[in-house]
Amino acid sequence: ETVMTQSPATLSVSPGERATLSCRASQNIRSNLAWYQQRPGQAPRLLIYSASTRATGIPARFSGSGSGTEFTLSISSLQSEDSAVYFCHQYHDWYAFGQGTKLEIK
Amino acid sequence: EVQLVQSGAEVKRPGESLKISCEASGYNFATYWIAWMRQMPGKGLEWMGVIFPDDSDVRYNPSFQGQVTISADKPTRTVYLQWHSLKASDTATYYCARSEVESLRHAFGVWGQGSLVNVSS
Numbered sequence: 001e002t003v004m005t006q007s008p009a010t011l012s013v014s015p016g017e018r019a020t021l022s023c024r025a026s027q028n029i030r031s032n033l034a035w036y037q038q039r040p041g042q043a044p045r046l047l048i049y050s051a052s053t054r055a056t057g058i059p060a061r062f063s064g065s066g067s068g069t070e071f072t073l074s075i076s077s078l079q080s081e082d083s084a085v086y087f088c089h090q091y092h093d094w095y096a097f098g099q100g101t102k103l104e105i106k
Numbered sequence: 107e108v109q110l111v112q113s114g115a116e117v118k119r120p121g122e123s124l125k126i127s128c129e130a131s132g133y134n135f136a137t138y139w140i141a142w143m144r145q146m147p148g149k150g151l152e153w154m155g156v157i158f159p160d161d162s163d164v165r166y167n168p169s170f171q172g173q174v175t176i177s178a179d180k181p182t183r184t185v186y187l188q189w190h191s192l193k194a195s196d197t198a199t200y201y202c203a204r205s206e207v208e209s210l211r212h213a214f215g216v217w218g219q220g221s222l223v224n225v226s227s
Contacts, residue, residue: 100150
């Protein structure tokens, strides 16, 4: 079973700044990693798949990187609407989600 | 438009049975994996199981094996999640989601709106 660990649990960043979220897999998942955004009361929305490919309609402010066991989601020029919980998700060994990072915009 | 539309909120007693649904539209239903996820109040996402509607190949997260049943009906383009005996700890929002890539287990690019299940005596 692959365990996904996200850090930090909570991140507070000012508007216009950059946020960097991390996700670690307990074993090599190659590039089989996705990132999702979940705003309160809404279903998750796919942002990134294959570790670095933006999903349809996702702004270029969102970027993903990494492979193997270490992955990063970067969000530049932060806006108030980016306030949400972000989950990573591996689909290499069936499926598993990280516990989430709550991003707060100051 | 590709859509997954889930059944509405449910309030149940412990020990009761329940079947919730996820109706797909706008794509070839049979050839995309669809999964069910649980999200307990204030918590993260847990994968419960996944089904390939074309041949009803179902795989369960070991943590949910034996606790729920996932099925699909091709004529109605609907996937189901079923409990035979609910517990209070089943209180959660349940999401169905479709694989982003046809025929492959992949990221989930399309999500249902969620079905809230409240189990209370």
